[in-house]
Amino acid sequence: MRFNSHLAGGIGAGLVCAFTAELFNYTSVSTDMVADLISNPFSPNKDIIILSGVFFIAVFMALFPDLDSASVLQRWFYRLVFLCLVVLFIGDQMGLFAAITFISLLPVLHKHRGWTHSPVTPFILAVFIIIIVELQASSTRWFNGFSLQDIWESAKNNWIYIFACVLGHYSHLALDKRL
Numbered sequence: 047m048r049f050n051s052h053l054a055g056g057i058g059a060g061l062v063c064a065f066t067a068e069l070f071n072y073t074s075v076s077t078d079m080v081a082d083l084i085s086n087p088f089s090p091n092k093d094i095i096i097l098s099g100v101f102f103i104a105v106f107m108a109l110f111p112d113l114d115s116a117s118v119l120q121r122w123f124y125r126l127v128f129l130c131l132v133v134l135f136i137g138d139q140m141g142l143f144a145a146i147t148f149i150s151l152l153p154v155l156h157k158h159r160g161w162t163h164s165p166v167t168p169f170i171l172a173v174f175i176i177i178i179v180e181l182q183a184s185s186t187r188w189f190n191g192f193s194l195q196d197i198w199e200s201a202k203n204n205w206i207y208i209f210a211c212v213l214g215h216y217s218h219l220a221l222d223k224r225l
């Protein structure tokens with residue numbers, strides 16, 4: 047499948063995820079929220095950050111599998127990753143910095159349509175990100191070390207992001223007829 051089809055699939059999956067977040071009371075959309083965003087576009091409230099977060103994760107995961115071959119998409123992806131890393135480094139978000147560094151290298155480690163097109167990939171990626179972020183967080187806090195319980199708690203609290211990761215990725219597999 048071509049880039050445009052996967053982008054459309056990702057946008058569809060992203061809208062479903064945003065709707066799911068609202069349906070399960072993860073967010074509460076109101077008309078105030080929209081007015082607030084228009085008057086304050088550079089300081090969005092928590093709900094807008096969550097909704098755009100799940101939307102972009104789904105779109106990203108719909109495009110992620112085809113980053114395993116040299117293309118215009120791949121070049122733009124690495125430009126974007128570079129920019130993200132600069133912003134995270136300046137913002138001292140070292141857990142996310144490490145997670146994105148690891149993940150951005152993963153697509154090029156294997157052949158085209160290799161592991162990136164496996165149905166277990168989004169689950170492994172989600173757990174991997176949670177472990178890296180938790181490991182980094184536990185190394186800088188003095189009162190509580192790293193534990194598997196924290197991983198489980200973090201996965202439970204962030205299920206909507208895991209859902210977005212899986213749905214976006216599965217939209218790609220469905221369009222490639224690999225489900």
Ligand SMILES: [Zn+2]
Binds near residue numbers: 218
């Ligand atoms: Zn593909």
